Amino acid sequence: MSKNVGRKMVKKLVEKVDHSSKLRTNILAGMASSAPPLGSQLGQRNINIGNFCKDFNQRTADMKEGIPLPCRIKVHSDRTYDLVIHKPPVTYYLKQAAGIRKGRMKKGEVAGKITLKHLYEIAKIKSEDRPLALLTLEQICNMIVGIARTCGIQIVRDLDPEEYKEFLQNREHTIMQHQEDLRLAKESKMLRTN
Known part of the structure; x- marks a missing residue:
């Protein structure tokens, strides 16, 4: 087995290192929209803005509208994301x-x-x-x-x-x-x- 084939197999086994940072932002409960600043922040990270807003608004539907919620968004290479919503400040x-x-x-x-x-x-x-x-x-x-x-x-x-x-x-x-x-x-x- 040649060295190149061995390297390729190892590369496939090893996960890619993700150097991107989490997006930290405050979003008003039930009021996520594609308008700036949220829309541009999500767009820079290649997140489908419409789906994100729909998902966030559904997850905060039981809260009083307009409450500021600190959020942490981790974007994956396949454009999916993990959204963590914290309690208001x-x-x-x-x-x-x-x-x-x-x-x-x-x-x-x-x-x-x-x-x-x-x-x-x-x-x-x-x-x-x-x-x-x-x-x-x-x-x-x-x-x-x-x-x-x-x-x-x-x-x-x-x-x-x-x-x-x-x-x-x-x-x-x-x-x-x-x-x-x-x-x-x-x-x-x-x-x-x-």
């Missing part, structure tokens, strides 16, 4: 629990408040995520406390509903004022450039 749960749409806008600002019970419930949900499987519930809670701090969400023992409702109304007024200030600053900048 911690910031999503924190904002939902605090009843806010937007985190802090400037350093030191309190954007919202949650209780220790909220923190524990979010940690229990996130502990089911594969990337956090090796962490204890206490470690996940500590991680969430850090994320809450960067979002401007304060963690308290008890929360008075009436007092918090008033806080949220004042916060909404502050957000509207901030957006108006940004709009005026943008308009004045446009006037200076013209």
Whole structure:
């Protein structure tokens, strides 16, 4: 048997090494579409965009539409893929629990408040995520406390509903004022450039 024949047989037995990386992206539950940025990301990896969107939307049909879901997509050489859908990010749960749409806008600002019970419930949900499987519930809670701090969400023992409702109304007024200030600053900048 010649060397060339032996090499060919070995090449057939050895699997090809895959150097492609996983696509990491956030997709809204039930809202995958071929529009950018998702469509172009999938197209670059030779995935059938229509089939992927249909598959993703079917797999997330039982979830509330529009929830951001971190996804990991591994593409194979035959254009098939493995799709792993994780739980929504911690910031999503924190904002939902605090009843806010937007985190802090400037350093030191309190954007919202949650209780220790909220923190524990979010940690229990996130502990089911594969990337956090090796962490204890206490470690996940500590991680969430850090994320809450960067979002401007304060963690308290008890929360008075009436007092918090008033806080949220004042916060909404502050957000509207901030957006108006940004709009005026943008308009004045446009006037200076013209």
